[in-house]
Amino acid sequence: DVKVTQSSRYLVKRTGEKVFLECVQDMDHENMFWYRQDPGLGLRLIYFSYDVKMKEKGDIPEGYSVSREKKERFSLILESASTNQTSMYLCASSLAGALTEAFFGQGTRLTVV
């Protein structure tokens, strides 16, 4: 079974801190994604990556950056956390191409105080 693992289930950080959310997948998938999920707004794509060191902006990239130094790992970085970044963050991965299934991690509930 595909496994997508996010480093933390719950995280509390202070305003202005630099925050790293880590995601690792074990199935050699080319594509990796970061979404955030908020009540009433659904899932929104922040960034995705289709290869090592490659990244593309999603719908809401402002305030975030990403890093993909190894194929299995995709990191989301909040350069200076703000309270409006309090959310559920979800990582996903899939094989290259458009005909494949996406698999999600268990989510990280981030609270910025």
Next chain:
Amino acid sequence: KQEVTQIPAALSVPEGENLVLNCSFTDSAIYNLQWFRQDPGKGLTSLLLIQSSQREQTSGRLNASLDKSSGRSTLYIAASQPGDSATYLCAVFGNAGNMLTFGGGTRLMVKP
């Protein structure tokens, strides 16, 4: 821009009922459509994937259909059980961008 809508937003049914969840999308140029389940506070679990060339997929008590030309998909759940209570999300993978676009979800409660 692709928009995905799910109706109803919430649904409550007694155990044993058969039910249908609806998903519609505005741009029919899609590669595939995927149905997910999400339990409160958890990640998404993939239920069914339908390629654009397919009309339906089945897994156990679940059956998903796709009518690409009309921009619609349905998820049919047979003989519902309390354990089916969750939020169900549909997502389309469009050929106008290498990404999934999600609907807002249907929150299902199955009462014993």
